[in-house]
Amino acid sequence: MIGNKRPDDMVRITTSKTAKEFIDAQITAIREQVGESRVLLAISGGVDSSVVATLLLKAVGKQLVCIHVDTGLMRKGECDQVIEVFQNQMGAELVFVQAADRFLNKLAGVSDPEAKRKVIGAEYIRIFEEEARKLGDIAFLGQGTIYPDILESGPVKAHHNVGGLPEDLQFELVEPVKLLFKDEVRVVGEALGLPQTMVCRQPFPGPGLGVRCVGAITRDRLAAVRESDAILREEFEAAGLTLKIWQYFTIVPDFRSTGIRNGQRVYDWPVVIRAINTVDAIEATVPELEWPVLQRITSRILAEVDGVGRVLYDLTPKPPATIEWE
Numbered sequence: 001m002i003g004n005k006r007p008d009d010m011v012r013i014t015t016s017k018t019a020k021e022f023i024d025a026q027i028t029a030i031r032e033q034v035g036e037s038r039v040l041l042a043i044s045g046g047v048d049s050s051v052v053a054t055l056l057l058k059a060v061g062k063q064l065v066c067i068h069v070d071t072g073l074m075r076k077g078e079c080d081q082v083i084e085v086f087q088n089q090m091g092a093e094l095v096f097v098q099a100a101d102r103f104l105n106k107l108a109g110v111s112d113p114e115a116k117r118k119v120i121g122a123e124y125i126r127i128f129e130e131e132a133r134k135l136g137d138i139a140f141l142g143q144g145t146i147y148p149d150i151l152e153s154g155p156v157k158a159h160h161n162v163g164g165l166p167e168d169l170q171f172e173l174v175e176p177v178k179l180l181f182k183d184e185v186r187v188v189g190e191a192l193g194l195p196q197t198m199v200c201r202q203p204f205p206g207p208g209l210g211v212r213c214v215g216a217i218t219r220d221r222l223a224a225v226r227e228s229d230a231i232l233r234e235e236f237e238a239a240g241l242t243l244k245i246w247q248y249f250t251i252v253p254d255f256r257s258t259g260i261r262n263g264q265r266v267y268d269w270p271v272v273i274r275a276i277n278t279v280d281a282i283e284a285t286v287p288e289l290e291w292p293v294l295q296r297i298t299s300r301i302l303a304e305v306d307g308v309g310r311v312l313y314d315l316t317p318k319p320p321a322t323i324e325w326e
């Protein structure tokens with residue numbers, strides 16, 4: 001097994017040729033490590049776990065079991081894409097756990113952001129352990145650890161790594177991309193033939209839409225977050241912005257304001273648009289978006305998302321604001 005330190009002379013993976021060499025070497029290494037045993041892997045739809053899933057499938061196909069959990073906090077269409085790509089197209093054995101009700105029931109009335117993260121993280125681990133127990137007889141656990149995770153491991157990462165699994169699970173880890181930086185993982189993902197939407201996926205926090213539905217999560221406000229986020233993503237795609245802006249999403253705060261709809265006084269939520277550019281997520285700037293793009297997104301959200309009566313664009317850089325609202 002390779003250690004946790006990236007060798008100084010390790011080739012940077014920037015081309016399909018270097019990616020293919022890496023893929024071949026990893027397939028051999030995984031086969032050597034795993035032998036005939038079964039491997040379990042939690043896939044989130046993110047690029048790291050998707051690349052690991054594809055490498056494991058190529059190396060030890062039938063021995064791999066993937067688990068994908070619908071926490072109820074995923075973006076619109078995300079679980080369907082994971083099932084489509086890994087189960088239908090690649091033929092992986094996939095256990096899909098529909099756990100939205102479990103998460104939302106546990107989260108009912110929990111308003112503190114860190115408490116929400118803890119509830120989500122703990123429930124995720126509980127579900128994973130339940131499913132692993134049902135499967136029995138599994139010796140290895142695949143993980144999408146990447147090199148920055150190793151470099152940054154410590155107190156900051158601990159709270160950011162919600163959805164991560166505890167170290168005391170009784171498995172040996174298989175971590176084929178642990179010496180790669182994010183841009184290299186993307187090049188490998190492309191060489192493996194993963195869809196662009198997965199390879200170029202913007203960062204998505206472990207607690208998902210849960211930290212974008214500010215305060216105590218309610219199903220109606222969560223639906224407003226999901227629907228407005230889907231509209232934002234569609235319109236950014238149509239405007240050619242998806243590769244130009246690092247992260248973009250919507251937030252629904254837990255207060256209402258007055259409006260008029262069909263001559264009636266209404267009391268609706270605002271949707272906040274957040275779009276940022278950054279190198280490392282430690283400092284971030286807000287891009288100047290074209291007015292017509294903002295107007296189109298605003299009109300669509302107001303027309304298509306129930307319970308929303310205002311649309312705002314957050315102009316605050318980081319610092320002082322964080323990227324997420326919670």
Ligand code: XMP
Pocket residue numbers: 117159160161162203204205206207247281318321322323324325326
């Ligand atoms: P903040 O809000 O701290 O976000 O400026 C910096 C980056 O981290 C992401 N983020 C998280 N990722 N679990 C994660 O896996 C979390 O709890 C979490 N909170 C924030 C955020 O989306 C941004 O990319």
